[in-house]
Amino acid sequence: MKTTSVSAVAPIVTSNRRQFISRLTAWSAGLLAAPPIFQAFPQSLNAATAEPILSVGKGTDYEALLVKVFEPLGGIAPFVKKGARVVIKPNMSWDRKPELAANTHPLLVKAMARLCLQAGASKVMVFDRTCQDMRLCYASCGTPAAIESLNDPRVACTFVDDRKFVPVKIKKGKGIAEWEFYKDAVTADCYINMPIAKDHKLARLTLGLKNIMGILGGKRNALHPGTGDQSLNQKIADFNTVLTPTITVMDATRILLRNGPSGGKQDDVKELHTVFASADTVATDAYASTLFGLKPDELETTKAGFAMGLGQMDLNKVKVVKV
Amino acid sequence: MNFRLPHIPWKWWRRAAQLLCLFIFLWLFRKTESDGGPTIAFGANILFRLDPLVAASAVLAGVKLIAALWPALVTVALTLVLGRFFCGWICPLGTLLDITNHALPEKAAPPDRRWRVVKFFLLGLVLTSAVLGCQLIGYFDPFSILVRGMAIALDPWLNRAVTAPFTLIYQQAPESVSDITEAIYAFLKTRLLPFQQNSFAFSIVSFALLAAVFALELVERRFWCRNLCPTGALLGILSRFSLLRRFPARACGRCKAETDYTVRCRMGAFNERGLLQPESCNLCLDCLDDCPIDLPKFTFDKPKTAPAPFEPSRRLFLGSVVTGMALPLVSGAVHAARGLPADLIRPPGALPEPEFLDLCVRCGECMKVCTTNALQPVLLEAGLDGAFSPKFVGRIGYCEYNCTLCAQVCPTGAIALLPLSVKQKFIMGKAVFDKKLCIPFVKNESCITCEEHCPLPEKAIRFRDVELIHPVTKQRVIAKRPYIVWSLCTGCGICETKCPTEVKSAVHMFREEAIPAAVRNDAEIMDMVSQPAPPSSEPKPRANSDGY
Numbered sequence: 055m056k057t058t059s060v061s062a063v064a065p066i067v068t069s070n071r072r073q074f075i076s077r078l079t080a081w082s083a084g085l086l087a088a089p090p091i092f093q094a095f096p097q098s099l100n101a102a103t104a105e106p107i108l109s110v111g112k113g114t115d116y117e118a119l120l121v122k123v124f125e126p127l128g129g130i131a132p133f134v135k136k137g138a139r140v141v142i143k144p145n146m147s148w149d150r151k152p153e154l155a156a157n158t159h160p161l162l163v164k165a166m167a168r169l170c171l172q173a174g175a176s177k178v179m180v181f182d183r184t185c186q187d188m189r190l191c192y193a194s195c196g197t198p199a200a201i202e203s204l205n206d207p208r209v210a211c212t213f214v215d216d217r218k219f220v221p222v223k224i225k226k227g228k229g230i231a232e233w234e235f236y237k238d239a240v241t242a243d244c245y246i247n248m249p250i251a252k253d254h255k256l257a258r259l260t261l262g263l264k265n266i267m268g269i270l271g272g273k274r275n276a277l278h279p280g281t282g283d284q285s286l287n288q289k290i291a292d293f294n295t296v297l298t299p300t301i302t303v304m305d306a307t308r309i310l311l312r313n314g315p316s317g318g319k320q321d322d323v324k325e326l327h328t329v330f331a332s333a334d335t336v337a338t339d340a341y342a343s344t345l346f347g348l349k350p351d352e353l354e355t356t357k358a359g360f361a362m363g364l365g366q367m368d369l370n371k372v373k374v375v376k377v
Numbered sequence: 378m379n380f381r382l383p384h385i386p387w388k389w390w391r392r393a394a395q396l397l398c399l400f401i402f403l404w405l406f407r408k409t410e411s412d413g414g415p416t417i418a419f420g421a422n423i424l425f426r427l428d429p430l431v432a433a434s435a436v437l438a439g440v441k442l443i444a445a446l447w448p449a450l451v452t453v454a455l456t457l458v459l460g461r462f463f464c465g466w467i468c469p470l471g472t473l474l475d476i477t478n479h480a481l482p483e484k485a486a487p488p489d490r491r492w493r494v495v496k497f498f499l500l501g502l503v504l505t506s507a508v509l510g511c512q513l514i515g516y517f518d519p520f521s522i523l524v525r526g527m528a529i530a531l532d533p534w535l536n537r538a539v540t541a542p543f544t545l546i547y548q549q550a551p552e553s554v555s556d557i558t559e560a561i562y563a564f565l566k567t568r569l570l571p572f573q574q575n576s577f578a579f580s581i582v583s584f585a586l587l588a589a590v591f592a593l594e595l596v597e598r599r600f601w602c603r604n605l606c607p608t609g610a611l612l613g614i615l616s617r618f619s620l621l622r623r624f625p626a627r628a629c630g631r632c633k634a635e636t637d638y639t640v641r642c643r644m645g646a647f648n649e650r651g652l653l654q655p656e657s658c659n660l661c662l663d664c665l666d667d668c669p670i671d672l673p674k675f676t677f678d679k680p681k682t683a684p685a686p687f688e689p690s691r692r693l694f695l696g697s698v699v700t701g702m703a704l705p706l707v708s709g710a711v712h713a714a715r716g717l718p719a720d721l722i723r724p725p726g727a728l729p730e731p732e733f734l735d736l737c738v739r740c741g742e743c744m745k746v747c748t749t750n751a752l753q754p755v756l757l758e759a760g761l762d763g764a765f766s767p768k769f770v771g772r773i774g775y776c777e778y779n780c781t782l783c784a785q786v787c788p789t790g791a792i793a794l795l796p797l798s799v800k801q802k803f804i805m806g807k808a809v810f811d812k813k814l815c816i817p818f819v820k821n822e823s824c825i826t827c828e829e830h831c832p833l834p835e836k837a838i839r840f841r842d843v844e845l846i847h848p849v850t851k852q853r854v855i856a857k858r859p860y861i862v863w864s865l866c867t868g869c870g871i872c873e874t875k876c877p878t879e880v881k882s883a884v885h886m887f888r889e890e891a892i893p894a895a896v897r898n899d900a901e902i903m904d905m906v907s908q909p910a911p912p913s914s915e916p917k918p919r920a921n922s923d924g925y
Contacts, residue, residue: 149779149832185830186871187748187777189572193413194779217544255825255840255857275877279822281847281854318834 106334106366108341111377114327116307117165123303123331124169126375133301133333136174138243142166143268144305145250146182146197148316149190155310155323158250160196162305162329166246167201167209178209179238182268185316188213219271226362227292229283234271240297247299247335251306251342253314253322256286259346260315261339262302263359266293291358294335298364302338303331306345336365337372344369387662391465395472402469406527409786410572411748415797417785422742424469424520425788427452429615430503430608431738434514435789438507438735443789453615460616464602464609465643465659470523470590471602475643477594488597488645490688493657496603496610497689498697503607505701506762510731511708515739515765516586517607525741525765526587529577529754532745536570575750583741583754583765603645603657613656617684623658624674626682627651631670638664652685708761718758719891722769722806722868725776726784726793736791739765743783743792749774751870752783769805771870771886776805778832778869806868806886808837808861809896815859815883821845823857827872827884837865838872859884863897 109126113119124130134140144158152159163180170178180201184191192198192213201211219234239245249265256278257264267274270293277289306328310317317323326345332338336359340350350356350367360367405421425431432449436442452463464471499517506513515521543562547555577583593600602609628638628651638647642664646657664673717730724743727733744752744767751774752767759766767783769776778801784794795803812818828838840857847854868886876882 149777185875186832187411187780189411189413189748190777190779217540217547255828256823273877275826275875278826278877279816279820279824281822281850281852313834313836315829316832318832322834 105371105373106332106337107373107375108330108332108334108337109375109377110328110330110341112326112328116159116161116329117168119327119329120162120165120169120303122377123329125377127301127331127333130169130173133246134170134173134175134244137176138174139177139241140170140175140179140244140246141239141242142170142178142180142246142248143239143265144180144182144197144248145265145268146191146195147185147268149186149194150316150318151194152196153308153323154317154320155250155252155308156315156317157191157195158197158248158305159307160200162303162307163197163248164200164204166248166303167204170244170246171204171206171208175244176208179242180209180211181214181236181238183214183236183270216271222296224292224296226295227289228362229280229285229288230277230292233293235296236269236271239269244300245297247302249302249304250309251304251345252310252317253312253346255314257290257355258353259343259348261342261353261355262299262304262335263290263294263339263355263364266290266297269297285354287354287358290355291362291364294359294364295362299335301331301333302335303329304338304342305329306342309345311346332372334365334372336360336367337369340367340369340372341374386666388666391662394466395475398467399469399472406524407569407571409742409746411746411780411782415779415781417746417782420742420746420786421524422740422786422788423448424524425738425740428518428520428608429453430500430518430611431514431520431788433611434503434507434512435736435738437504438510438512439732439789443736445788445790452612456612456615457619459621460619460655460658460660461609461612462660463612464606465661468519470519471599471659473523474591474594474599474601477591478598481594484598484640487639487649488603490645490649492597492600492604494689494693496605496607496613498693498700499605500607500610501694501697502701502704505698506704507735509702509705510735511705511762512735512737513704513762517605518738519590519601519606519608521739521741521765522583522586522590525739525754526583528741528745530580530584530587532571533575533577533580536574539565539570540574573750577744577750578753578770579756580754582756597645599644602659610656616658617655617687619655620677621660621675622655622678622680623653623664624676624678624680625672626653626680626684628653629672632668641667648685648688654688655684656687704761708763711757711760717888719887720806720885721755721759722771722886722888724752724767724769724783724792725800725803725805725869726781726795728791728793733791734759734763734766736789737766738789738791740788741765742786742788743767746782746786747774748777748780748782749874751775751874769870769886771873772882773874775871775874776869802867804867804889805870807863807866807889807892807897808868808870808872808884809887809892810859810861810884814878814881816878817856817858821847821854821856823855824877825857825859826875826877827859830871830875832869832871833865833867835862835865837862837867
């Protein structure tokens with residue numbers, strides 16, 4: 055009895071080797087532990103519907119245009135609930151000025167953020183994992199400055215923090231079983247996908263489905279090579295099963311016809327002053343390919359997304375509303 | 378009523394100046410980092426521009442006047458008026474050593490004066506070598522040692538040490554805890570820590586040099602400044618002619634008896650006979666505050682007696698000159714044996730090789746400021762005198778198309794500041810593919826990562842669509858096999874950085890002149906390995922270089 059009371063008072067002093075090792079293990083467990091596997095929600099934020107609505111608008115006042123594009127979709131309210139934590143994911147990948155059509159137009163992102171704030175979002179986060187130096191890309195693309203000008207503490211365009219990439223099991227994945235996703239993106243109540251339509255040598259075009267690359271961690275370039283189920287196009291569709299956007303707003307105010315996705319030449323840019331949106335990302339991608347003179351089924355990514363049940367690629371079955 | 382201002386001791390004025398200068402230096406150091414904009418408004422390079430040793434050795438080695446170094450003339454002029462005040466009032470390294478000394482026990486023994494002349498020896502050696510085109514300043518200049526040690530060792534290490542516990546808590550602890558720690562971390566991240574985690578090759582070497590300077594504080598107070606600092610030696614020589622003089626020019630009998638000033642003086646400026654060595658006094662003014670009878674004064678009056686004799690002998694200077702002449706021969710050994718490595722690439726805008734090494738003062742600022750961590754210190758592959766100069770490592774990082782920051786912070790113009798449109802076409806090197814590693818060649822699968830990242834609007838990497846049989850599925854596939862457009866490639870290295878192959882990239886940067894003619898061909902996809910090596914084409918051979 056006496057010995058137990060002594061060890062209770064001064065456990066360190068009387069610890070034997072076994073106790074010491076178990077204590078050491080307990081203490082060091084935290085240091086050795088890997089980040090836990092993150093459980094993404096099993097159902098997507100927005101299930102595919104039979105006849106999705108796709109709203110297309112044209113105009114040079116991009117902020118007004120975006121508001122107009124949302125009208126046939128029922129406005130912003132069905133997508134952004136009061137108090138929601140919203141993520142807006144534009145493309146800010148390249149150290150290029152807005153006119154070179156490598157990044158989503160800053161005014162469009164700003165208009166989107168404003169709509170979310172008006173809908174009563176508690177927090178609006180804007181970010182993208184860039185392909186070049188983050189500071190240069192963010193400064194050149196103009197989005198952080200545009201977001202700053204909203205002057206609202208609920209919204210911020212922040213740098214991606216490497217520590218926030220969490221491993222996620224891709225349960226429905228055909229080509230890939232696990233990858234790191236950005237925690238803020240997968241835990242958001244509402245994920246707004248804001249790609250820009252661009253040429254891409256491997257995916258043919260980079261559109262809404264491929265925009266998910268910007269919330270992936272790890273060595274993304276290693277995703278490029280592969281054939282069949284291992285192809286980039288299938289893996290992109292797989293990633294979209296983890297996080298299906300609440301809504302995809304496609305920036306086609308200007309599109310990049312050649313030398314994408316980074317471009318750099320004004321000759322390769324075509325101004326269309328067009329924006330379209332749909333809760334169905336596959337439908338937006340299918341529509342976007344027509345802007346490049348392509349049929350939706352000429353894009354392997356769109357086909358893979360359709361095959362995975364992520365949306366409708368047959369434009370005859372999409373209700374296209376021009377505003 | 379008689380109202381008097383309180384008397385503020387001189388040492389408080391000096392300490393205030395020291396802390397202010399240290400704070401400015403640390404602030405500038407932190408500001409020597411990209412904020413996404415095209416320019417850096419403030420840079421720690423002002424320290425190097427104030428350093429007359431940097432100016433002297435760069436001007437002597439480069440055999441040209443460098444306009445950007447004009448602040449060194451201000452230092453010289455002020456030293457001719459005030460003496461070696463720079464060391465006592467301004468130098469951030471001196472201030473850090475003073476702070477370190479506060480934490481150490483007081484020294485009782487009188488200083489060993491034999492060390493005193495080493496700094497003059499080093500000064501002679503550095504300048505003589507510089508005249509002969511061998512720049513050794515990186516080993517001895519106080520600011521090179523300080524800034525480089527901080528930039529490539531302490532700063533990345535500090536970032537890692539501070540970040541790691543926050544990351545652990547963020548990943549493992551409940552949100553109620555991590556919300557608080559993350560708020561603290563966000564504050565530190567914006568105010569104190571560098572933007573990103575960098576890492577530099579052989580940072581331990583630069584750290585060891587800096588650590589040694591601080592460790593010597595255990596031996597003697599301001600050991601570095603008293604005995605080793607060549608910049609201090611240069612300022613010391615100038616201060617023998619300075620107008621401001623201490624009176625009396627010796628420790629009085631009372632001081633010698635009660636408080637042995639040979640021990641107490643911060644710089645050990647009084648020699649064994651009690652005479653003040655003007656080249657040692659750094660005007661800390663402790664003696665003004667400490668004297669019980671208010672005897673000493675610093676005045677501009679003409680001194681009545683000649684100053685104490687100059688400590689270093691003529692023989693010492695002769696020795697330093699001879700050593701300084703011998704070192705360039707030694708440092709040429711690597712060049713003679715192997716030439717410059719074919720993939721030793723300098724920053725964009727760097728002057729041609731011998732001239733670049735003459736002007737580079739190894740301050741490490743270009744490495745600190747490089748947004749992608751691509752600039753790394755050379756160890757010995759560019760010769761003994763090439764140590765700590767920057768080299769471009771494409772596997773680690775690449776040269777940002779719209780960035781000229783390394784040239785902006787270079788204090789001597791070793792990296793010429795070119796207009797952005799000129800820099801974007803500056804040939805640092807050329808990319809060469811290795812077909813044995815490149816995925817479209819090995820696996821017959823398209824990859825396009827290199828082309829996608831190529832920042833040139835015309836694309837210096839293009840493809841040839843080749844119809845092939847896939848090695849695994851045995852199906853017909855079209856593989857996009859890349860090639861370099863020789864005339865466009867600038868060697869920015871982004872293809873090498875981003876190449877998804879494991880460990881070694883399938884594309885590597887080489888110096889243009891080191892690439893065999895057969896590989897310099899747009900139409901053909903060649904790899905370096907199968908080609909005979911060209912003779913070394915170093916523009917100005919320092920020693921016999923017969924190929925590598």
